Amino acid sequence: MSQLILASSSPRRKELLEQVHIPFQIRKQDADESSLPFYNPRAYVQALAELKNRTVELQEHNEVILSADTIVSFEGKVLGKPQSAEEAYEMLSMLSGAQHEVYTGVMLRSSEQESFIVEKTTVEFWPLTKDEIEYYIETGDPFDKAGGYGIQTYGATLVKGIKGDYNNVVGLPLSRVVRSLQAYGVYPSLPEVENERTGN
Numbered sequence: 001m002s003q004l005i006l007a008s009s010s011p012r013r014k015e016l017l018e019q020v021h022i023p024f025q026i027r028k029q030d031a032d033e034s035s036l037p038f039y040n041p042r043a044y045v046q047a048l049a050e051l052k053n054r055t056v057e058l059q060e061h062n063e064v065i066l067s068a069d070t071i072v073s074f075e076g077k078v079l080g081k082p083q084s085a086e087e088a089y090e091m092l093s094m095l096s097g098a099q100h101e102v103y104t105g106v107m108l109r110s111s112e113q114e115s116f117i118v119e120k121t122t123v124e125f126w127p128l129t130k131d132e133i134e135y136y137i138e139t140g141d142p143f144d145k146a147g148g149y150g151i152q153t154y155g156a157t158l159v160k161g162i163k164g165d166y167n168n169v170v171g172l173p174l175s176r177v178v179r180s181l182q183a184y185g186v187y188p189s190l191p192e193v194e195n196e197r198t199g200n
């Protein structure tokens with residue numbers, strides 16, 4: 001049986017894997033993401049996922065390391081996590097009334113194979129008022145999220161529509177990841193509580 005190692009401290013990625021009953025351990029190392037050059041969003045998220053993945057060591061022969069990176073891309077600009085309220089305001093006003101792309105890059109690595117997934121979701125924001133943006137920043141929600149919003153939290157109210165995988169915006173293209181994991185021998189495992197309920 002393969003053992004999945006999540007090389008991420010993102011609570012969203014952890015919750016998404018739990019949602020589909022994939023057992024995993026967390027093993028995260030800090031990586032210096034500032035050194036990577038930007039060519040285009042796809043190559044960039046892939047390179048970031050690879051950097052995060054290779055900072056974590058394979059300790060057992062049956063381990064599979066999963067890493068990911070999410071960015072927001074708007075008119076050729078990459079929006080990561082806002083470092084201040086001013087930056088969050090700048091990002092959210094930029095995204096107001098327009099469409100942007102969310103890219104998540106994923107790397108899977110075992111001692112025998114490696115692979116990547118890069119998924120794009122298009123998100124459209126309603127036109128936002130100054131008050132709306134300021135209220136949202138006050139909640140503190142934008143600061144640990146690429147582009148300064150969380151579609152899974154209050155940020156949902158900013159979103160008019162999406163095209164593509166919702167979970168990709170939250171931080172992991174879940175269904176593609178689960179399907180790719182099968183090639184590494186990682187499968188969902190029924191939680192204990194379910195077993196008790198069915199008496200199995």
Ligand SMILES: Cc1cn([C@H]2C[C@H](O)[C@@H](COP(=O)(O)OP(=O)(O)OP(=O)(O)O)O2)c(=O)[nH]c1=O
Nearest residue numbers: 008009010069070145146149150151169170171
């Ligand atoms: C756009 C968007 C991003 N995000 C989050 C997903 C990611 O956690 C974060 C982007 O930062 P990342 O650098 O991708 O990840 P991270 O630093 O949170 O975690 P780690 O490097 O340890 O894996 O933005 C949301 O939660 N909701 C959203 O709607």
